[in-house]
Amino acid sequence: MITELNPLLTYPRLRLRTPTFGVQFKVATGLTIRAINRRGKFLWFTFDSDVALVSHLGMSGQYKIQDIGAADEKHLRVRYTLKSGRGRGAESELRFVDQRTFGWSAISELHDGVPDLVRTIALDIFDPNFDLEATVKKITKKNSEIKRVILDQSVMSGVGNIYADESLWLAKIHPRTPAQSLTPKKIKKLLDSIQDVMSQALVEGGTSFDALYIRVNGESGYFDRALQAYGRENEPCSRCKTPIARIAFAGRSSHFCPHCQPVRI
């Protein structure tokens, strides 16, 4: 049970997302957490209430359970006091820590079990209700390049820049290929690759491309050792030895093998 919430009001990004931040969070005070849900990179806590506590980790956000009175993390953003159902006092703290401050939290109304803030986010590929055929159809209708499309969280959620590059490499598709030029079969291959890449990344504990991106226990994820394209500019492709190329694209870096992933329009 959350018995007390002490949001740090000096965090402008949280205020940006929720102008009435302090007032909003009092809504959740004293509520019992019933479930923690996820869709793509969004997560939310549900209670016996018609609102949810929604959060996004951004790039560097973490939720940590700490003992009461443990030293504050340098980038502590929100502190929640937790109490078990039958306990008398506060037993621990739930803390939202975020260095890059792209993460956020907010109270959002639930409709049909989905918070308003998550309504525009498509299901992710691991969702039991993920509709493969519908997603393929959606992708073929996009008048944009394939990498932009798979990063579009309203088409399918959960894929970020690193796993987009890795999946495109695995499926042998150039990131700038027009989505409309891909056959349904090829798109299915790409979705399969996304599932493979992300499953493996989960096993390895994610990607720690520098010391800032670590797991809550302080350890690095090991998936960076399995990366085939991302961050490997000028290094040989493991399939054909052609140097991996990097292009600036959609405000991001895209890494790909010019030989295995030819441009075809």
Place this chain on the structure above:
DNA sequence: CATAGATCCTGTATGC
């Protein structure tokens, strides 16, 4: 409506 670019931020790496 659909799409593309700018934008928020901070720690790290690079260049002069």
Place this chain on the structure above:
DNA sequence: TGCATACAGGATCTAT
């Protein structure tokens, strides 16, 4: 050595 600049990332906002 110190300083300035570039860069990384996700999703929203704004412009077209």
